[in-house]
Amino acid sequence: MALLESKNVSFHYPDEPHPALDNVSFCVNEGDFIVLCGASGSGKSTLLRLLKKEVSPHGRFSGDIYYNDQPIFKLDSEVAAKELGIVFQDPENQLVMDQVMEELIFGMENMGFSTEYMRKKVAEMIHFFGLDDLLEKKTYELSGGQKQLVNLASILLLEPRVLLLDEPTAQLDPVAAKEFIGMLHRMNEEFGITVIIAEHRLEELFALADRAIIIDRGNVIYDSTPRNVTLQIGKNAENNLYSYLPSPAILYLEHSLNIQNGELPLTVKEGKVWLKKLEIEEVSTESKEDIREGTLLLQLKNIDFQYTKEQRKILDCSSLSVFEGEALAIVGANGTGKSTLLKIMAGIERPQRGSILYKGKKIKKHDPLEIGYLPQNPKLFFLHDTVEAELDEIIIHHQLNEGKTRAKELLEWFQLSSLASRHPYDLSGGELQKAALAGVLLPDPKILLIDEPTKGLDPEAKKRFGELLIRLRKSGVTIVLITHDIEFAAQYATRCAMLFQGNITVTAPVHSFFSGNTFYTTTVNRMIRGSSAPNVLTVEEARTKWRVIK
Numbered sequence: 001m002a003l004l005e006s007k008n009v010s011f012h013y014p015d016e017p018h019p020a021l022d023n024v025s026f027c028v029n030e031g032d033f034i035v036l037c038g039a040s041g042s043g044k045s046t047l048l049r050l051l052k053k054e055v056s057p058h059g060r061f062s063g064d065i066y067y068n069d070q071p072i073f074k075l076d077s078e079v080a081a082k083e084l085g086i087v088f089q090d091p092e093n094q095l096v097m098d099q100v101m102e103e104l105i106f107g108m109e110n111m112g113f114s115t116e117y118m119r120k121k122v123a124e125m126i127h128f129f130g131l132d133d134l135l136e137k138k139t140y141e142l143s144g145g146q147k148q149l150v151n152l153a154s155i156l157l158l159e160p161r162v163l164l165l166d167e168p169t170a171q172l173d174p175v176a177a178k179e180f181i182g183m184l185h186r187m188n189e190e191f192g193i194t195v196i197i198a199e200h201r202l203e204e205l206f207a208l209a210d211r212a213i214i215i216d217r218g219n220v221i222y223d224s225t226p227r228n229v230t231l232q233i234g235k236n237a238e239n240n241l242y243s244y245l246p247s248p249a250i251l252y253l254e255h256s257l258n259i260q261n262g263e264l265p266l267t268v269k270e271g272k273v274w275l276k277k278l279e280i281e282e283v284s285t286e287s288k289e290d291i292r293e294g295t296l297l298l299q300l301k302n303i304d305f306q307y308t309k310e311q312r313k314i315l316d317c318s319s320l321s322v323f324e325g326e327a328l329a330i331v332g333a334n335g336t337g338k339s340t341l342l343k344i345m346a347g348i349e350r351p352q353r354g355s356i357l358y359k360g361k362k363i364k365k366h367d368p369l370e371i372g373y374l375p376q377n378p379k380l381f382f383l384h385d386t387v388e389a390e391l392d393e394i395i396i397h398h399q400l401n402e403g404k405t406r407a408k409e410l411l412e413w414f415q416l417s418s419l420a421s422r423h424p425y426d427l428s429g430g431e432l433q434k435a436a437l438a439g440v441l442l443p444d445p446k447i448l449l450i451d452e453p454t455k456g457l458d459p460e461a462k463k464r465f466g467e468l469l470i471r472l473r474k475s476g477v478t479i480v481l482i483t484h485d486i487e488f489a490a491q492y493a494t495r496c497a498m499l500f501q502g503n504i505t506v507t508a509p510v511h512s513f514f515s516g517n518t519f520y521t522t523t524v525n526r527m528i529r530g531s532s533a534p535n536v537l538t539v540e541e542a543r544t545k546w547r548v549i550k
Helices: 044-050 077-083 100-111 115-129 144-156 174-191 226-234 247-255 268-275 338-346 387-398 403-413 429-441 459-474 486-492 510-515 523-528 539-545
Strands: 004-012 021-028 033-037 060-067 084-087 162-166 194-198 211-216 219-224 280-282 296-305 315-323 327-331 353-358 371-374 447-451 478-482 495-500 503-509 546-548
Touching: 004 044, 021 044, 021 219, 033 044, 033 174, 044 162, 044 194, 077 084, 077 100, 084 144, 100 115, 100 144, 115 144, 144 174, 162 174, 174 194, 211 226, 219 226, 226 247, 247 268, 247 523, 247 539, 268 523, 296 338, 296 478, 315 338, 315 353, 315 478, 315 495, 315 503, 327 338, 327 486, 338 371, 338 447, 338 478, 371 429, 387 403, 387 429, 403 429, 429 447, 429 459, 459 478, 459 486, 486 510, 495 510, 503 510, 523 539, 539 546
Parallel strands: 033 194, 033 211, 084 162, 162 194, 327 478, 327 495, 371 447, 447 478
Antiparallel strands: 004 021, 004 060, 211 219, 280 546, 296 315, 296 353, 495 503
């Protein structure tokens, strides 16, 4: 008997002509580890929310969903709350209490657990997640990644049988993301928790999952083992899902002289084994190292910042230079102060010490037409009931003469034209991110500051956004982005900086920065180490530099 079963499920959002889900059927057995894949807006989040009745969306539903052979919408509320746990894409939507400790015990208190039991479970979970330093903190003081870890811990304290996760690693740094996914795998293997996770980043997950379910425009188009799904999609490089495949698999499909099912690598380890069999020569030496620094545009000198006098400094004598026309990616662990640094550059926070210079002059008041800023949580950007109304307000506020034409171009570029009349909060995470980016770009700023721009974006949307960054740079826009997406930074940034303990510890051109790193580097770079293959960072770079001889 299946633990979860979906039978011919269809779902329409109000006033939408096309279904978000269309006749979706699948079974989930106890202990399964399932990855849900698909483009932004394909129906992944809708499906996950329908599996958790307390957060199911409003709209027209047909079909049947069963949990433990019972209709899911008729489940006892206590059973549904305890046995089906969900971690949302946006951690802000899940936090209830002001303090971390209160947040952790909130669910258990509502379930009526004894104080002694709660103390024991919380102590165990805190050690497991390493949350000791966060216990006394306010939840609003946490970084996005820390909030996500607290959310997961609070759900696991209820000991669910099924764990539903919607893009849970989107706000985690590379090391934390690996630990998070490893944790999920441990819980699945050691405790038998059934895991259903919707993700765009599949480098780690495809190797661990039992099944991959691919959803496209509300339909299940693939449901098999990750290796079989990879081979099916890999038969056609024009398939719009091709870019979702793990980097080792794409390298194999494009550079193997004899494709064999059992040889297809999904992990770095498997990729290294395959690479040792090949002889590859370098056919191009073009590199991002050739990019030269332009005119100094924005400079931070000896910046100190702390939110309260009682807390440690978030930034401690930190300095950074931004050059005209570059795309600077700032990376670092969760909670190191990356978002705070960007807010200071945008003029949202004021440092206690240090100075900010723009074109060689100290900034007294930031000009929104010169410096555009998009926060980590794009919901903070929206005040109006539709995307179109939000863009219209920006046009009026900044008196943009060509605003209507530019707004139309941006909506088309981000494939949002059909969603212009939708309420921003009704969009998927990726669609919301794109809509906010369109609003920030509308006034045509000279410097674009973006916090986690690829969060919630599917691979194709990332590619379009990367192409937009290239186009903006060519038009003279300088870009500074905070990101945990190492693959994106390696492909589209021109320079990288590492923030550690409140300081910029290193800045370097992209290739030399990532080539020398162990954890903060790309999957492809980890895969080729120790092999005779020419040094590359990304699949795209391998396409131009590699030629397989034998």
